[in-house]
Amino acid sequence: MYFEHSDRAKEWIGRVSKFMDDHIIPAVPTYEAQQKEGSRWKVIQVVEDLKVKAKKEGLWNFFMPSSSGHPKVDDTFQFEGETLTNLEYAPLAEIMGRVVFASEVFNCSAPDTGNMEVFERYGTRAQKDQWLKPLMNGEIRSAFLMTEPAVASSDATNIQCEIKRDGDDYVINGRKWWSSGAGDPRCKIAILMGKTNPDNPKHSQQSQILVPLDAKGVTIERPLTVFGYDDAPHGHMEIELKNVRVPASNLLLGEGRGFEIAQGRLGPGRIHHCMRTIGAAEAALAALCKRITTRVAFGKTIAEHSVWEERIARARIDIEMNRLLCLKAAYMMDVAGNKVAKNEIAMIKVSAPTMALRIIDDAIQAHGAAGVCQDFNLAKSYAGIRTLRLADGPDEVHARTIAMNELAKYGWTGKRKQEGESLPGMR
Structure with a gap:
C-alpha cells in the first residue's frame, strides 16, 4: 500500500495551506469583531474580501468529484471548478476545518457543496442557469x-x-x-x-x-x-x-425519486463533514499543547503533570487512525462508488465526531474555566461538532448499517432463524 499523496494533491495542499496561513488565520480577529457588530444575521465583510482573493488565486469550487458513471439530466452546463477526486479533496477539507469560516472562503461550505452537487447531477439546464451558476460564483x-x-x-x-x-x-x-x-x-x-x-x-x-x-x-x-x-x-x-x-x-x-437524490447527495456530504472534523481535532490538540506548556500549576508547567502525556498520545493516535479511515473512504468512493463505500462512510461518520469531541473536551479541560467561555472558541467548536453525531443521520443509524453488513457475512438477513437452524460457518 502507498500512503503518499499524489503530486497534484500535494500542490493543492501547499496552495491552500499558504492561503490559510497568509490570509485566513490572520483574519480571525477581524471576523470575530465584525460578527459582534450590528445584526446577527448579516454578511460578514472580511469573508467576502477573502473570497475575492481566493477566487483570484484559483482556489475555488474544488469539492466537486467527477460525475463519470453518474448519468446527468443535462450535460451541456460546464461546472466551474477543479473536479478534484474525493481523495484529493480530503486533505484540503481537513486544512479548512481548522478555522470555522474557511470553507466558505473557498466556496466549499455546507450545505452549498451538497446542493451544488445535486444541481450538477440532477438539475435541468434551466435550473442550473438560475441557481447553480450564482452558487458557483459565491453570489448566493x-x-x-x-x-x-x-x-x-x-x-x-x-x-x-x-x-x-x-x-x-x-x-x-x-x-x-x-x-x-x-x-x-x-x-x-x-x-x-x-x-x-x-x-x-x-x-x-x-x-x-x-x-x-x-x-x-x-x-x-x-x-x-x-x-x-x-x-x-x-x-x-x-x-x-x-x-x-x-x-x-x-x-x-x-x-x-427523493431518496435516490438524497443518497447521491449525502454520501459526499458526510465525508466532507468528517474531513473538516479532523481539522477541528488538530486545532484543538494544538490549542491544548500550547496551553499546558505555558501555564504553571503547583510549581511546574501543566505539561509536566503526567496525566497530560496520556491524553496527548491518545489524541495523536486517534487523529491518525481517523484520518486513514477517512482517506480510505474517499479512495473507495472514487474507485468503486458511494454505494460500495457505504460501510467506510458509515464508520468514519460515527468515529470522527466522537474522536474530535474527546480531544476538544481535553482541550477545554487544559484551559480550565477559560475553556468553557467564548475567549478560546473551544466551547463553540464542541457544540458544532456535537451536532455531527446527529446531522446526515445519527450515529445509531450508521452503526446499524455497519453491524448489518458485518452480520451479513455470516448469513444474517435481519430476521430471526428458525429453531435448530444455524448460521453458515457456525458449529
Missing part, C-alpha cells in the same frame, strides 16, 4: 430542508411535508427545522424533501423540489441554538411552509 447561499420537528427524521420515510400537484404548479405544506444556512441574508434557494406519492412503496413516496426562500407562504420562524450558540450568520432555522406554490418545473428528477 442555499439551504437543504429535510428534517421535521413532528416526526423522527432519522427515518426519512417518516417525512410528512406535502408536495401536491395542482395544474402547472406544486403546492407545499409542512414544517421543517434544522434548515442550515437559511439564516444568511444571501440564502435564496432551498432544496426541500417532501411527500408527493403517499400510496407508493415507502422509498418512492418522497420527492425533492426547489423552493425560493422569498416565495409566498415561506416563513422563517426562529433560529435554533446548539447549547446556546445560534451559528449566525449561517443559522439553523425552523421554517413553516403554508400553501407555498412553485412551478412544476422546480421538481428535481421526477416524482418519487
